[in-house]
Amino acid sequence: MANLSADFIGIKSPNPFWLASAPPTDKKYNVERAFEAGWGGVVWKTLGSEGPPVVNVNGPRYGAIWGADRRLLGLNNIELITDRPLAVNLQEIKEVKRKWRDRALVISLMVPCDEDSWKDILHRIEDTEADGVELNFGCPHGMAERGMGSAVGQVPEYIEMVTRWVKKHSRMPCIVKLTPNISDIRKPAEAAKRGGADAVSLINTINSITSVNLDSFSPEPMIDGKGTHGGYCGPAVKPIAMNMVAEIARSAETRGLPISGIGGITTWRDAAEFMALGAGNVQVCTAAMTYGFKIVQEMISGLSQYLDEKEIGLSDLVGRAVPNVTDWQYLNLNYVAKAHINQDDCIKCGRCYAACEDTSHQAISMSPERVFEVMDDECVACNLCVNVCPVDNCITMVPMAKGTVDPRTGATVGDYANWTTHPNNPSVQAAE
Amino acid sequence: MTNSPLTPGIVPGRLPAAAYAANFADHTPPLDGHEARVAADRCYFCHDAPCITACPTAIDIPLFIRQIATGTPEAAATTIWTQNILGGMCARVCPTETLCEEACVREAAEGKPVEIGQLQRFATDVAMAKGLHPFERAAATGKRVAVVGAGPAGLACAHRLAMHGHDVVVLERRAKAGGLNEYGIASYKAAGGFAQKEVDWLLSIGGIEIRTGVELGRDVTLDQLKADYDAVFLGIGLAGVNALRAAGEDLPGVRDAVDFIAELRQTADLSTLPVGRDVVVIGGGMTAVDAAVQSKLLGAENVTIVYRRGREKMSASGHEQDHAVQSGVRIIHNAAPAKVIGDGHATAVEFAYTQDGPNGLTLSSETFTLKADQVFKAIGQTLTGAPDGLAVSGGKLAGPSAKVWVGGDCAAGGEDLTVTAVAEGRDAAEAIHAALSGR
Numbered sequence: 001m002a003n004l005s006a007d008f009i010g011i012k013s014p015n016p017f018w019l020a021s022a023p024p025t026d027k028k029y030n031v032e033r034a035f036e037a038g039w040g041g042v043v044w045k046t047l048g049s050e051g052p053p054v055v056n057v058n059g060p061r062y063g064a065i066w067g068a069d070r071r072l073l074g075l076n077n078i079e080l081i082t083d084r085p086l087a088v089n090l091q092e093i094k095e096v097k098r099k100w101r102d103r104a105l106v107i108s109l110m111v112p113c114d115e116d117s118w119k120d121i122l123h124r125i126e127d128t129e130a131d132g133v134e135l136n137f138g139c140p141h142g143m144a145e146r147g148m149g150s151a152v153g154q155v156p157e158y159i160e161m162v163t164r165w166v167k168k169h170s171r172m173p174c175i176v177k178l179t180p181n182i183s184d185i186r187k188p189a190e191a192a193k194r195g196g197a198d199a200v201s202l203i204n205t206i207n208s209i210t211s212v213n214l215d216s217f218s219p220e221p222m223i224d225g226k227g228t229h230g231g232y233c234g235p236a237v238k239p240i241a242m243n244m245v246a247e248i249a250r251s252a253e254t255r256g257l258p259i260s261g262i263g264g265i266t267t268w269r270d271a272a273e274f275m276a277l278g279a280g281n282v283q284v285c286t287a288a289m290t291y292g293f294k295i296v297q298e299m300i301s302g303l304s305q306y307l308d309e310k311e312i313g314l315s316d317l318v319g320r321a322v323p324n325v326t327d328w329q330y331l332n333l334n335y336v337a338k339a340h341i342n343q344d345d346c347i348k349c350g351r352c353y354a355a356c357e358d359t360s361h362q363a364i365s366m367s368p369e370r371v372f373e374v375m376d377d378e379c380v381a382c383n384l385c386v387n388v389c390p391v392d393n394c395i396t397m398v399p400m401a402k403g404t405v406d407p408r409t410g411a412t413v414g415d416y417a418n419w420t421t422h423p424n425n426p427s428v429q430a431a432e
Numbered sequence: 433m434t435n436s437p438l439t440p441g442i443v444p445g446r447l448p449a450a451a452y453a454a455n456f457a458d459h460t461p462p463l464d465g466h467e468a469r470v471a472a473d474r475c476y477f478c479h480d481a482p483c484i485t486a487c488p489t490a491i492d493i494p495l496f497i498r499q500i501a502t503g504t505p506e507a508a509a510t511t512i513w514t515q516n517i518l519g520g521m522c523a524r525v526c527p528t529e530t531l532c533e534e535a536c537v538r539e540a541a542e543g544k545p546v547e548i549g550q551l552q553r554f555a556t557d558v559a560m561a562k563g564l565h566p567f568e569r570a571a572a573t574g575k576r577v578a579v580v581g582a583g584p585a586g587l588a589c590a591h592r593l594a595m596h597g598h599d600v601v602v603l604e605r606r607a608k609a610g611g612l613n614e615y616g617i618a619s620y621k622a623a624g625g626f627a628q629k630e631v632d633w634l635l636s637i638g639g640i641e642i643r644t645g646v647e648l649g650r651d652v653t654l655d656q657l658k659a660d661y662d663a664v665f666l667g668i669g670l671a672g673v674n675a676l677r678a679a680g681e682d683l684p685g686v687r688d689a690v691d692f693i694a695e696l697r698q699t700a701d702l703s704t705l706p707v708g709r710d711v712v713v714i715g716g717g718m719t720a721v722d723a724a725v726q727s728k729l730l731g732a733e734n735v736t737i738v739y740r741r742g743r744e745k746m747s748a749s750g751h752e753q754d755h756a757v758q759s760g761v762r763i764i765h766n767a768a769p770a771k772v773i774g775d776g777h778a779t780a781v782e783f784a785y786t787q788d789g790p791n792g793l794t795l796s797s798e799t800f801t802l803k804a805d806q807v808f809k810a811i812g813q814t815l816t817g818a819p820d821g822l823a824v825s826g827g828k829l830a831g832p833s834a835k836v837w838v839g840g841d842c843a844a845g846g847e848d849l850t851v852t853a854v855a856e857g858r859d860a861a862e863a864i865h866a867a868l869s870g871r
Contacts, residue, residue, distance in 0.1 A: 069473050070469075347538070348540065351476060351477070354479035
C-alpha cells in the first residue's frame with residue numbers, strides 16, 4: 001500500500017484528499033465526521049469579519065444538471081460564506097485541531113478589501129492552531145456584489161495587495177483561491193505569487209444558471225419567482241479546472257508555485273489527473289455532497305493501488321503530465337491515426353455511423369447487415385466515433401507507422417513536424 | 433363453495449374468492465414514472481435502429497423512448513399510434529423478446545434489452561388516461577368501406593380509413609368488437625377491461641360504425657358488400673379449430689382451448705367458471721399456454737401441456753414457456769395423443785412418444801397415460817367461412833382482388849400476431865385509400 005501522506009507547503013496530512021471550503025466544512029460536527037471517514041484535511045468554510053453573521057436565503061440554494069439515471073453532473077449554489085457567529089467557528093476549529101493533530105485544517109477567509117479587516121481576522125484566528133489560511137477570492141455569487149470573493153479575484157492588483165497584507169500580518173502558510181470567472185487564469189496566479197502566496201488553489205465555482213423553470217419562467221434554484229447566478233461545480237467543471245491548473249503549472253511565470261487542485265474531483269482517478277497536471281494535493285466538495293464522506297475510502301485505495309502498480313511515489317506523480325501539455329502549434333502534424341472498430345465488441349447501435357455521416361467526415365460505412373467499418377481513405381481520426389460509442393474500447397485510434405502511406409492524403413507518414421514550420425503557416429512564409 | 437383443487441371433475445370455485453382477483457390481476461405491472469425514466473435512459477438512440485426493423489408495425493422506438501425520457505410521454509404515444517393504433521394492446525401481448533427487444537443492441541451488449549414493451553405501455557397508458565386521441569379525420573370523401581371482422585386487423589384498417597375521411601362500417605360476428613384482443617388473450621395480459629377501453633378509444637376518431645352479430649356468409653355475402661360499398665376489407669381471422677384426429681376426442685370434457693379462453697374472458701365472476709382437476713392441454717402455441725396457465729390459476733391441481741415436437745419447435749415463445757412452467761404447468765415434449773380414454777366422459781389421455789426425423793414425425797410404440805378430466809385442444813386454427821372465389825394460398829387468403837383487401841390471421845404472410853394484424857390492416861387501409869383516391 002503506497003504511502004499517501006502529503007506535505008503541501010509545509011502542511012502535512014495523511015493523504016492528499018482535502019475537503020474544500022464549502023457547506024460540508026461549516027462546522028465541527030461535519031468536519032469530525034469527515035475526519036472519521038478518512039479525509040486528510042479540510043479547508044474550513046469561509047469565515048467573515050466579526051459582526052452580525054451573513055444571512056442565507058431560506059429557499060433552495062442548489063441547482064443541478066443530471067446525466068443518465070439522474071447521475072449528478074453539475075451543481076450550482078448560491079450559499080454565502082458561513083452564517084454562524086465568528087466566535088463559534090473559532091472555538092470549534094480549535095477543538096477539532098486539538099483532537100485531530102494529524103489532519104490538515106486550513107481556514108478560508110473573506111473580509112472586506114482593507115488592510116485593517118484582514119489584520120483583524122488574522123489576529124482572531126491566530127490561536128486556533130490551524131495550519132494555514134486560504135484567501136477566498138473566488139466565490140462568484142452574493143459576496144462578490146459586496147466587493148469580496150470573485151470581485152477581488154478578478155483584479156490581479158487586488159489579489160497581490162491583499163496577499164501582501166496577509167503575509168505581513170500572519171506567519172501562517174497562505175493559499176490564494178482563484179476564481180475561474182476570468183479570461184486568463186495565469187494573471188491572478190502571477191499576482192498571488194508576487195504578493196507572496198505560498199500556493200494557489202483552483203478552481204472556485206463558475207458563474208452559472210443550471211436550468212430555467214418552464215412553468216414559472218424563473219432560473220433555478222428559484223427563490224420566490226426569481227433566481228440568480230450561482231457557482232457551478234461538480235464533474236462537469238473538471239475539464240475547465242484541469243486546463244487552468246495546467247496553465248499555471250506550465251507557465252514560466254508561475255512554474256513551481258504549489259497548486260491545490262479543485263474542480264469536479266469525484267474519484268481517485270480524477271485526483272490523480274489533477275496531480276499529474278501539477279496539483280500537490282486536491283480538494284473535493286461536490287462528490288462528498290453527492291455521495292457522502294465515505295467516497296474518500298475509494299480515493300485512498302484507488303490512488304494507492306495506482307501508485308503501487310506504477311511503482312512511483314505520490315510526489316513522483318505531481319506534475320508528471322505537465323511537460324506534455326503544450327500549445328497547438330507544437331503538436332506533431334505528421335502523427336496520423338485511424339479509427340478502428342473491433343467487430344467482436346461492436347453491438348451495432350450505429351451511433352458512430354450517425355455521428356460520422358451526419359456531422360463529420362463520412363468515413364464509416366454501414367452494410368445491410370449493420371456491419372460498421374472505418375474507411376481509412378476518409379478517416380481524419382477526429383475521435384468522435386470513439387466518444388459516442390457506448391462500448392468502452394470498442395473503437396480505438398490506431399497510429400500509423402512512420403513510412404506508411406496515409407490512404408486519405410497519399411502522403412507518407414514522416415517525422416515530427418509542427419505548425420511553426422508548416423508551409424501553410426503565413427508567418428513562416430512571411431519570414432522567408 | 434366447498435370445492436378445492438382436489439375436487440374431482442370439472443367444477444367451479446376451486447379457490448377462495450379472493451384468489452381469483454389476485455391470480456388474474458395484471459400479469460406485468462406497469463412502470464411508474466420513475467421506472468419509466470430509468471428504463472428510457474438505457475436507450476442508445478441507435479441509427480436506423482434494429483428494433484424498428486424488428487417491429488412488424490415499424491414503430492419509431494428510439495424516438496418514442498427519447499420522448500419519454502424528456503418528459504413527454506404524450507408525444508411518445510403519438511409516435512407509437514402513428515404506426516400502430518393498437519399500441520396499447522401490443523405493448524401488453526407482443527412477444528417482444530422475439531421482436532424489438534431481441535433486436536435491441538443492449539441485448540447484444542449485456543443480455544438485457546431496453547424494456548421497449550413496458551415503455552410503450554407506459555406512454556400509451558399515460559396518454560389514454562388523459563383522454564388524448566391525437567388523430568383527426570380528413571375531409572369526408574363520400575366513400576364507404578366495409579370491414580369484416582372487428583379484430584386487430586379490422587380495427588387498424590377501420591381507423592386508418594376513417595382518418596383518411598372514408599366512412600367505415602365494421603361487421604363483427606361476435607357480440608363485442610376486439611377480436612382476439614377481447615376473446616383470445618389470457619385475461620392477465622389485458623387486465624381491467626383494457627381491450628374494450630382501447631376499442632372505445634380507437635372509435636373516438638369517429639366515422640366508424642360497428643355492427644355486431646353480423647356474420648359473413650350467414651347474414652351478408654361478399655357480393656352484397658362489394659355492391660354496397662366502395663371497398664371491402666376482410667379480417668375474419670381463423671375461426672376453425674384443428675381436430676386431434678384421435679379416438680375419443682368427442683367425449684365430454686374435451687374442448688377447444690380457444691372457446692375456453694373466450695368464455696373465461698367473458699366471465700365476470702371467475703369463481704363460477706368450472707375447470708378440471710387434471711387438465712391436459714394439447715398443443716405448443718400461445719393458445720396452449722394461455723389455456724394451461726389460466727386453468728392453473730382457476731385452481732386445477734395438475735395442468736400439463738403436451739406437444740408433439742421438441743421445445744425449440746414450440747410456437748409459444750421461450751418467455752411464454754417459462755411463464756407456464758413458473759405458473760406450475762408441466763410441459764411434455766415429443767408426445768402425440770393416441771386416444772382420449774373415458775366412459776361417458778374423458779378421464780385420461782394416452783400419448784405416444786414421437787420422433788421428429790427427416791421424414792417427419794413418427795410415433796413410437798412407447799406410450800404413457802395422463803389423468804385428464806378436462807382436455808383442451810390447442811393445435812392450431814384454420815380458415816373457415818371464407819367466401820368462395822377468393823384466392824387461397826397455404827390455407828389462407830392470398831391477397832387483394834377486385835375491391836377486396838385482406839389482412840390479419842386469415843391472410844397469407846406474416847406471423848399470426850396481433851402486431852402483424854395491425855400492420856396488415858393499416859397497410860390495407862392505405863392501399864384502399866390509394867385506390868379510392870384514384871392514385
